[in-house]
Amino acid sequence: MHVNDADVLKAAKREMRVSDPTLVHIVIVGAGHAGGAVAAFLRQYGFAGPITLIGEEPIPPYQRPPLSKAWLKGEADAESLMLRPDSFYAENAIALRLDTRVERLDRGAKTVVLHGGEAISYDILILATGRRARRIPLPGIDLNGVLELRTAADADRLKAALSRPQSGPGKRLAVIGGGYIGLEAAASARALGAEAVVIEKEPRVLARVACEALSTFFQDYHRQHGVIFELGAGVEAIEGENGQAVGVRLTGGRLIEADAVLVGVGAVANDELAKDAGLECDNGILVDLAAQTADPAIYAIGDCSRRPLPHYERIGHLESVPNALEQAKQAAAHITGRAPPPHEVPWFWSDQYDLKLQIAGLPHDATQILIRGEPTAVQGAARFAVFHLTADNRVQAVEAINAAPEFMAGRQLITSRKPVAPDKLRDMSVSMKEVAA
Amino acid sequence: MAKIIYIDHAGTERPIEVKTGLTVMEGAIKHNVPGIDADCGGACACATCHVYVDPDWMDKVGSASAMEESMLDFAEGVQPNSRLSCQIKVTDALDGLKVTTPESQH
Numbered sequence: 289m290h291v292n293d294a295d296v297l298k299a300a301k302r303e304m305r306v307s308d309p310t311l312v313h314i315v316i317v318g319a320g321h322a323g324g325a326v327a328a329f330l331r332q333y334g335f336a337g338p339i340t341l342i343g344e345e346p347i348p349p350y351q352r353p354p355l356s357k358a359w360l361k362g363e364a365d366a367e368s369l370m371l372r373p374d375s376f377y378a379e380n381a382i383a384l385r386l387d388t389r390v391e392r393l394d395r396g397a398k399t400v401v402l403h404g405g406e407a408i409s410y411d412i413l414i415l416a417t418g419r420r421a422r423r424i425p426l427p428g429i430d431l432n433g434v435l436e437l438r439t440a441a442d443a444d445r446l447k448a449a450l451s452r453p454q455s456g457p458g459k460r461l462a463v464i465g466g467g468y469i470g471l472e473a474a475a476s477a478r479a480l481g482a483e484a485v486v487i488e489k490e491p492r493v494l495a496r497v498a499c500e501a502l503s504t505f506f507q508d509y510h511r512q513h514g515v516i517f518e519l520g521a522g523v524e525a526i527e528g529e530n531g532q533a534v535g536v537r538l539t540g541g542r543l544i545e546a547d548a549v550l551v552g553v554g555a556v557a558n559d560e561l562a563k564d565a566g567l568e569c570d571n572g573i574l575v576d577l578a579a580q581t582a583d584p585a586i587y588a589i590g591d592c593s594r595r596p597l598p599h600y601e602r603i604g605h606l607e608s609v610p611n612a613l614e615q616a617k618q619a620a621a622h623i624t625g626r627a628p629p630p631h632e633v634p635w636f637w638s639d640q641y642d643l644k645l646q647i648a649g650l651p652h653d654a655t656q657i658l659i660r661g662e663p664t665a666v667q668g669a670a671r672f673a674v675f676h677l678t679a680d681n682r683v684q685a686v687e688a689i690n691a692a693p694e695f696m697a698g699r700q701l702i703t704s705r706k707p708v709a710p711d712k713l714r715d716m717s718v719s720m721k722e723v724a725a
Numbered sequence: 726m727a728k729i730i731y732i733d734h735a736g737t738e739r740p741i742e743v744k745t746g747l748t749v750m751e752g753a754i755k756h757n758v759p760g761i762d763a764d765c766g767g768a769c770a771c772a773t774c775h776v777y778v779d780p781d782w783m784d785k786v787g788s789a790s791a792m793e794e795s796m797l798d799f800a801e802g803v804q805p806n807s808r809l810s811c812q813i814k815v816t817d818a819l820d821g822l823k824v825t826t827p828e829s830q831h
Contacts, residue, residue: 328757331757332757332759351766353765353766353768354766368747368751371754371755372754372755372756372757373755376755376756376757380757609765609766610764610765610771613762613764630829635764635771637768637770637771639768644768644769646770692792692795692796692799693795693798693799696795696796696798696799696800697799699799700799720799721798721799
């Protein structure tokens with residue numbers, strides 16, 4: 289039989305699968321949604337060996353999406369934010385090491401080295417280190433009141449900065465970056481009675497991620513709720529007095545006054561551990577569809593990974609809870625020898641005011657945009673969906689505003705690759721059931 | 726607290742004491758009950774917390790909102806007693822509720 293490198297690699301990977309699971313120590317670095325989920329799935333799938341879950345933050349795994357939404361507005365309490373009760377980890381023999389930073393990965397010795405020097409041995413390592421907010425080298429970036437929003441601690445700082453004093457005027461938030469985080473924070477700030485100014489260097493918000501019609505819709509809707517936009521605006525500096533931020537200086541000299549400045553200009557992968565240990569990274573740790581890196585003992589899941597996108601025949605990174613859960617399942621299934629989970633269409637959601645935005649798919653290779661319904665920003669009546677189609681009328685992505693059937697049917701159509709009839713899709717009187725049939 | 730009995734596709738029952746005020750979905754996630762994914766964390770945005778409510782409990786559980794209905798319309802294996810468990814709040818009246826999880830949430 290001819291044996292090539294790929295076969296040797298496959299055999300090595302099979303070897304790594306657990307023969308006597310009680311002898312295998314799984315170390316998970318990163319106690320976010322992905323890290324917490326993979327520990328839980330490993331137990332669900334019957335893995336009986338020791339699991340150590342190491343997290344840099346002081347609290348067990350929690351949900352990040354509400355941080356810019358319900359949590360910021362004060363509609364969710366700390367307990368509802370937690371993914372699982374504290375007792376869960378002890379009950380499931382998951383050793384939780386919080387407030388603990390991993391400094392180094394030694395693949396030769398199969399250890400991770402903690403800040404302080406302690407080395408922890410692993411048989412299987414799962415990196416779930418997430419992303420961090422992108423820092424921009426602006427004068428004044430280190431002033432008090434310049435905030436980012438990734439963690440519960442960040443959200444608490446933002447909430448404190450926005451809370452209205454007993455007397456006196458409400459606070460004013462300047463947001464640098466008109467992405468989803470920035471828009472969600474602006475909406476929450478308005479709900480808290482604060483003013484909000486969104487500063488975006490592109491001529492429209494969501495420029496990187498949404499089509500023009502959707503950008504215009506969101507701008508109009510936010511304006512109706514009192515949000516001010518500075519579009520096509522460069523930022524020169526954050527101005528401060530006595531170490532406290534007081535505003536954002538735009539290119540050209542105008543000052544946007546603010547009590548707090550939220551910087552939301554994207555995120556970068558926490559892939560340094562892997563990169564320094566010689567694993568291939570490109571703003572994300574490269575993995576296959578089992579979430580495994582080129583080192584068969586090391587997996588990477590969630591925001592920190594860069595992964596195949598089977599529906600789109602390319603690789604990329606996905607920053608979403610569904611992706612964290614999908615890759616957690618892929619890794620847990622591979623480690624325990626279960627059948628791999630089905631490929632999922634990437635999807636995302638956002639809540640702003642009474643708007644529920646659901647996005648399925650990615651607009652790769654789409655050549656046409658088709659809008660079902662009217663994208664007019666009428667309070668209480670907004671309901672439409674933007675479909676991204678290939679030249680041969682296959683759905684690649686859908687962005688649905690208060691339009692669950694369009695989202696759900698769109699997700700099915702992305703999987704089935706079945707061409708749609710554009711006239712029917714455009715016609716709101718034809719149900720999505722019929723369009724997808 | 727109310728006892729919620731989660732039954733998996735194979736028929737295994739898992740009785741769990743769930744705090745009132747939480748949802749049936751949250752009760753499952755917090756206790757690592759298999760079969761409920763809840764990708765969106767309860768925002769009624771994903772239909773990955775689909776359950777079948779025991780027919781005897783349908784009245785007590787109440788009816789689905791329009792939003793939930795339209796999500797369920799496109800979920801796999803939907804039956805008349807299908808609900809999204811993130812939309813069912815646990816109350817004392819639901820003590821003893823039985824829900825069965827489908828074979829797959831996708």
